[in-house]
Every structure is written in structure tokens, then in C-alpha cells.
Amino acid sequence: MAKTESDSAIDLGLPLAFQIAQLHSALNAQAKAIIARHGTLNLAQWRILRLVAWGIADTTTRVRKAAGIDKGQFSKMLSLLEKDGHVEILPYPDDKRQHLIRLTEKGRAAHDRLGPELDARQQHLLKALTPQQREIIQSAIRALARAAECTDFTQAQDPEKDA
Secondary structure (H helix, E strand, O other), X not given: OOOOHHXXXXXXXXXXXXXXXXXXXXXXXXXXXXXXXXXXXXXXXXXXXXXXXXXXXXXXXXXXXXXXXXXHHXXXXXXXXXHOOOEEEEEOOOOOOOEEEEEOHHHHHHHHHHHHHHHHHHHHHHXXXXXXXXXXXXXHHHHHHHHOOOOXXXXXXXXXXXX
């Protein structure tokens, strides 16, 4: 049976940051359930593979930031991916603090196996929204990202002024 708005896992009576955290948890749980059916990769490892496979990022810092993974967890997940033969880590010629991440055949095979199901999930999530809702969400995410940069709330803030 489909959940009604009152049955939602998201408590709309909570502050916005809590609602977003609850949605994030629900989306992570959904992704983890899908990933678990396809092998031993965890969500953080999958995000690293996906970003490299898509060509969105291939250096350690860019992949870590795009995946939203903290430095310690990223280092651990990347080491495990390398140890398990999913990626190779190469020196970055222009910056000794960086490394290039390349998928191995095993990493590409994992991506090819799991990617289509997660692509279908993405389409499922997008179909839950009208085109207008998608535009509103993207605009809202940009606005909230800007608002999240502020850390000083000792003075009254005017969000219209900061936009």
C-alpha cells in the first residue's frame, strides 16, 4: 500500500535541515538496498566508481567533493577499492597532493552491472516530480547551498539581500 503524506518517513513539522536529513537517509537506504543486490560495494564506494565512470571527476579531491564524502572515509573507501581491484591510483603530474583515479576492468564491470538499475532509480525519482517541481527543486537547492555558506547568525540575516 502506498504511503500517504501523513505516513511519510519525513516529518514535515521539523525544521528544514532535519527534513532534508531524513530525505537523505531515505534515499541512502533505497540506494543501499539496490547496491546490496549486486555485490560487496558499499554506497560510498559506488559513488566513487560512478563519478569516475561518468567522467565527472578523476582526481581524488574532485571525486571526494562531488561524492560528498569526508576525507577520512574517502581515503579508506578508495584504498579498499584499489585493494579489491576496482580502481588504480596514479600520480597526478601537476599536483603531488592529488592522485588520478582510473577504473580497472573489474571496476568498469561493476559499474556496467549496477549502473542500469541505478539509472532506472534516477528516472523513478524524476518521474515523481513534475517538470515544474524539478525546476523548483534545482532552484531551491542552489539557494540553500548559498544559504548554507553562512555560519554567523549573531546578527539578523536578510536572505533576500544575500541572494
